[in-house]
Amino acid sequence: MSLIVQKYGGTSVGDVDRIKNVARRVKEAYVAGNQLVVVVSARSGVTNELLGRAKALNPHPDDREMDMLLSVGEQETIALTAMALHAIGVPAVSRTGWQAGITTDQAHTRARIQSISGGDIREQLAAGKVVILAGFQGLSTEGHVTTFGRGGSDLSAIAIASALKADLCQICTDVDGVYTADPRIVPDAVKLDEISYEEMLELASSGSKVMQNRAVEFAQKFNVVFEVRSSFNNNPGTIVKEEVASMEDVVVSGVALDKNQARIVVSDLPDRPGTAAMLFNALANAGISVDTIVQGPGIEGKARMTFTVPREDIYRAEKALKESFPDDDFSGRVFEAYEIAKVSVVGVGMRSHSGVAATLFDALAKAGINIQLVSTSEIKISVGVEPDDAEEATRAVHAAFGLGA
Amino acid sequence: MSLIVQKYGGTSVGDVDRIKNVARRVKEAYVAGNQLVVVVSARSGVTNELLGRAKALNPHPDDREMDMLLSVGEQETIALTAMALHAIGVPAVSRTGWQAGITTDQAHTRARIQSISGGDIREQLAAGKVVILAGFQGLSTEGHVTTFGRGGSDLSAIAIASALKADLCQICTDVDGVYTADPRIVPDAVKLDEISYEEMLELASSGSKVMQNRAVEFAQKFNVVFEVRSSFNNNPGTIVKEEVASMEDVVVSGVALDKNQARIVVSDLPDRPGTAAMLFNALANAGISVDTIVQGPGIEGKARMTFTVPREDIYRAEKALKESFPDDDFSGRVFEAYEIAKVSVVGVGMRSHSGVAATLFDALAKAGINIQLVSTSEIKISVGVEPDDAEEATRAVHAAFGLGA
Numbered sequence: 173m174s175l176i177v178q179k180y181g182g183t184s185v186g187d188v189d190r191i192k193n194v195a196r197r198v199k200e201a202y203v204a205g206n207q208l209v210v211v212v213s214a215r216s217g218v219t220n221e222l223l224g225r226a227k228a229l230n231p232h233p234d235d236r237e238m239d240m241l242l243s244v245g246e247q248e249t250i251a252l253t254a255m256a257l258h259a260i261g262v263p264a265v266s267r268t269g270w271q272a273g274i275t276t277d278q279a280h281t282r283a284r285i286q287s288i289s290g291g292d293i294r295e296q297l298a299a300g301k302v303v304i305l306a307g308f309q310g311l312s313t314e315g316h317v318t319t320f321g322r323g324g325s326d327l328s329a330i331a332i333a334s335a336l337k338a339d340l341c342q343i344c345t346d347v348d349g350v351y352t353a354d355p356r357i358v359p360d361a362v363k364l365d366e367i368s369y370e371e372m373l374e375l376a377s378s379g380s381k382v383m384q385n386r387a388v389e390f391a392q393k394f395n396v397v398f399e400v401r402s403s404f405n406n407n408p409g410t411i412v413k414e415e416v417a418s419m420e421d422v423v424v425s426g427v428a429l430d431k432n433q434a435r436i437v438v439s440d441l442p443d444r445p446g447t448a449a450m451l452f453n454a455l456a457n458a459g460i461s462v463d464t465i466v467q468g469p470g471i472e473g474k475a476r477m478t479f480t481v482p483r484e485d486i487y488r489a490e491k492a493l494k495e496s497f498p499d500d501d502f503s504g505r506v507f508e509a510y511e512i513a514k515v516s517v518v519g520v521g522m523r524s525h526s527g528v529a530a531t532l533f534d535a536l537a538k539a540g541i542n543i544q545l546v547s548t549s550e551i552k553i554s555v556g557v558e559p560d561d562a563e564e565a566t567r568a569v570h571a572a573f574g575l576g577a
Numbered sequence: 578m579s580l581i582v583q584k585y586g587g588t589s590v591g592d593v594d595r596i597k598n599v600a601r602r603v604k605e606a607y608v609a610g611n612q613l614v615v616v617v618s619a620r621s622g623v624t625n626e627l628l629g630r631a632k633a634l635n636p637h638p639d640d641r642e643m644d645m646l647l648s649v650g651e652q653e654t655i656a657l658t659a660m661a662l663h664a665i666g667v668p669a670v671s672r673t674g675w676q677a678g679i680t681t682d683q684a685h686t687r688a689r690i691q692s693i694s695g696g697d698i699r700e701q702l703a704a705g706k707v708v709i710l711a712g713f714q715g716l717s718t719e720g721h722v723t724t725f726g727r728g729g730s731d732l733s734a735i736a737i738a739s740a741l742k743a744d745l746c747q748i749c750t751d752v753d754g755v756y757t758a759d760p761r762i763v764p765d766a767v768k769l770d771e772i773s774y775e776e777m778l779e780l781a782s783s784g785s786k787v788m789q790n791r792a793v794e795f796a797q798k799f800n801v802v803f804e805v806r807s808s809f810n811n812n813p814g815t816i817v818k819e820e821v822a823s824m825e826d827v828v829v830s831g832v833a834l835d836k837n838q839a840r841i842v843v844s845d846l847p848d849r850p851g852t853a854a855m856l857f858n859a860l861a862n863a864g865i866s867v868d869t870i871v872q873g874p875g876i877e878g879k880a881r882m883t884f885t886v887p888r889e890d891i892y893r894a895e896k897a898l899k900e901s902f903p904d905d906d907f908s909g910r911v912f913e914a915y916e917i918a919k920v921s922v923v924g925v926g927m928r929s930h931s932g933v934a935a936t937l938f939d940a941l942a943k944a945g946i947n948i949q950l951v952s953t954s955e956i957k958i959s960v961g962v963e964p965d966d967a968e969e970a971t972r973a974v975h976a977a978f979g980l981g982a
Contacts, residue, residue, distance in 0.1 A: 188630055188633040188634050191634060192634065225593055225653075225657055226656075226657065226660055228593040229597065229600075229657055229661040229664060230660040230664040231664075233660045234663055237659045237660050237663070237671055238656070238660075240655065240656040240659075240671050240673075241652075241657065241660075243652075244649035244652045244653050247645060247646075247648075247649045247652070248627065250645065251642045251643070251646035252630055252631065252634055254642045254645075255631055255634045255638045255639060255642050255643075255646075256634040256635060258635055258638070258639050258642070259636075265641070268645075270675075271720065315676065
């Protein structure tokens, strides 16, 4: 008998038929003799409906009240899922975040988990019950309902799996697992059997949005092995776990594509300490997250800073930068700002192998694709290319590293 | 400075514009220097949507899960109402039933309140905050969310008013108060300035569904004076309170009409002990609530039992009765079953006045309306009439007792 945590996202519980599907899958695992904690999200669309009403009443709704509001989405789903299980003969009980003793800090709408007592979940499991747990939510130390922000239900699943020392944590979603590249772009992309937390993090931050990074970081911190798999079939998924030696045999695990970037080049900057700080403070104050930053050597006493921001922030970023350099003396100006796509190769084996960059650049050169920006991390190399070249670049790189079927 | 509890039902918070209206009304009372606890229901329609999904998943949903499900309706409204108040500069915090320390028994979907600690409501009021409290819900002694059933938000308002020793409890609804009769039927019906709990109870059970009886009974038990008033204007409403001597000067306070009744006559019953018990047990087992019961003397050793049931239960009642008399020896049979309307005159003064029945019967006779059934309680006389005669009967009786403007 294993203790399994399964998580189903908003699309997987989007309507009553999909909730029935989830119930059937949970029943399969239950009749096979397992103990189950099932973490569910709000039905897809519910959160946006609630947000719409909130915004209609108050353009800047209070974070505490926002959590009170948004947490109802998951509470609805847990009750409906328990009812669906009862209908097919599976004993089940629902538990909210506060009933499960998920204690968080007071940072409403982006709360961090401090501890998980589990409430009476262990007793319910011992009594043969399936426990349906509301994802995305907890209770602050002050007794208020909190939510975890984007990807919060994944975080709930990983965290409860950790607290209960579950044997298996399955993140059930609308894809079969983690692929070497997006199969819609690269037809011969291959599902990975396993991947390290670090690779998963780099893939996610490079545009492969299977899961939000917070949940993966939590899993890494508490060493929770989890599987990303489909809610709609029984194919084995991708196991995400700590790096093991054999993983290093694979130089590149996957190719990620992020089309949602804009590149900004600020030129004519005074080449002296404090310039970069001033520039990025201006962006931070405007609430704009900066991804890649590249600075080459200064020319003729002037520095030139290149970085990327999410595409939707491009105009706000320009505005913030122009306002931060009002006087002629400090004459930095926005030189270029245009859309860009980022193609990244990721692999823990990269650390101990050379030649990855060469293979990457060679593949792009052969495909006639110009490189506009390069950045690297310990297990990732990213290149910026024209958006029109992005998909061809992804396919070329995927093939060059022999990742296809 | 007064402590006021205001309750707004589902229609009053039915959409964002109506929630804004509630917020404006609350602000008026707040800026006038009062402390406010505002009890709100689920937006009208939400409960039916949730029930629809539940029934689609399970024809007999578990009561505990039903409470988990339905309680989200009120939780949504409290958050939205708090946001609407913030938008117009009123400090407000929302509280669920469990946060307000509303402890109930474990009778899910029809829980009874056992105690109310108030949680931190007193502290929030003292800090100048308006507290928005979810109606209809509490927490069982076992830690599960419970709901109170129909009219539950009225009960929440009366109960929190009692627990906090509020100066005023206002039940804000879509009518201006309690009238001498339904103004849609009797154009010169008059709004009552005050009415006793007992009259309110008899009016409600006679078809004037301003409030459910449970809330009124609770108010009577704990002597909570409350006002029924409109959510949409500032007209004074009707004060409901313990009977005072002056109320007895009024023989009849109002005329109620219940069109939703069916009369069933069972004849040929053995005129011996146990017959009535068997008959009403059969109905009770079928979950059918019986209203009026009339039994005259037996004729030739046979008894005849007349009673009324809600109109929608008429076929189920017939079926239950026929199945309960299967053998020839016990040869009771359903004689008649047809729809009926019940017109009732209610008044605490009735106890010490004679002639009410005579005036009532005389008024109906002059209007040419036949009486099919009569029943009385200490402060009420009800007559059953043909549904087609019901509205004319109501107007005739209202006029006969001089209740009009």
